[in-house]
Amino acid sequence: MAVNRSPLKRLALTLLEFFLPQLCLFCGAAVGEGAKQAVCPECAGQIQWAASPLCLCCGKVFPSREGEDRLCGSCQKEPPPFSRARAAAIYHGPPAEAIKRFKFNRALAYLPVMQEWLRPLAGEMAAQADLVLPVPLHPRRLQDRGFNQALMLAQGLADLPVERDLLIRVRHTRPQVELNPQERRENVKGAFAVSRPERLKGKRVLLVDDLFTTGATARECARALRKAGARQVEIITVARTKED
Ligand SMILES: [Zn+2]
Numbered sequence: 001m002a003v004n005r006s007p008l009k010r011l012a013l014t015l016l017e018f019f020l021p022q023l024c025l026f027c028g029a030a031v032g033e034g035a036k037q038a039v040c041p042e043c044a045g046q047i048q049w050a051a052s053p054l055c056l057c058c059g060k061v062f063p064s065r066e067g068e069d070r071l072c073g074s075c076q077k078e079p080p081p082f083s084r085a086r087a088a089a090i091y092h093g094p095p096a097e098a099i100k101r102f103k104f105n106r107a108l109a110y111l112p113v114m115q116e117w118l119r120p121l122a123g124e125m126a127a128q129a130d131l132v133l134p135v136p137l138h139p140r141r142l143q144d145r146g147f148n149q150a151l152m153l154a155q156g157l158a159d160l161p162v163e164r165d166l167l168i169r170v171r172h173t174r175p176q177v178e179l180n181p182q183e184r185r186e187n188v189k190g191a192f193a194v195s196r197p198e199r200l201k202g203k204r205v206l207l208v209d210d211l212f213t214t215g216a217t218a219r220e221c222a223r224a225l226r227k228a229g230a231r232q233v234e235i236i237t238v239a240r241t242k243e244d
């Protein structure tokens with residue numbers, strides 16, 4: 001007699017998950033039963049949150065821990081086309097590991113952890129937005145990687161519609177990581193376009209990406225969105241580099 005094993009298998013997996021200790025995604029140490037996140041206290045303690053004082057516009061974290069949030073020198077000199085960029089953490093330790101392993105090793109276990117880090121910031125920023133848009137990948141890169149990490153981060157992050165094909169990449173670009181700041185700007189110049197500008201007219205957009213480095217990609221996306229009629233563009237990332 002044929003036995004349908006799948007409910008049994010499911011039960012066995014549930015039992016295993018229940019009895020096996022949950023392991024920290026970063027160092028493998030057992031984390032407490034019923035822990036909300038698979039991050040042990042030691043690894044959690046290594047996270048450097050992107051805390052004030054920071055640039056009111058680009059979110060750059062000032063090296064001095066004194067003083068108020070204010071505009072940084074480069075935002076004063078050349079205001080970016082986005083009104084605010086914010087990151088949950090500094091690109092260092094667990095957030096840097098999570099971003100790399102998720103993007104390059106397809107380690108999906110890191111997705112809920114990164115969304116958890118983003119959630120407080122996302123809630124605050126989504127309250128001042130109408131649409132959530134992921135920074136798009138070029139179809140060729142999407143085919144290589146199999147998924148857009150920004151889209152996966154954006155989904156379910158805030159109580160707003162995620163528009164996946166509104167902002168598109170019209171030019172295949174080299175990975176920004178290989179380039180210096182000047183080359184990064186040129187590399188992404190004209191790389192983005194808006195597919196249906198009528199959906200964007202007068203809207204406030206919250207862009208989602210995994211990492212903010214020099215802001216070249218964020219600026220270029222924001223430029224395309226503003227040109228297509230968006231009223232405001234803000235960007236949220238899991239992490240940002242300390243210096244730019
Ligand atoms: Zn750990």
Ligand SMILES: [Zn+2]
Binds near residue numbers: 057060071072074076
């Ligand atoms: Zn700034």
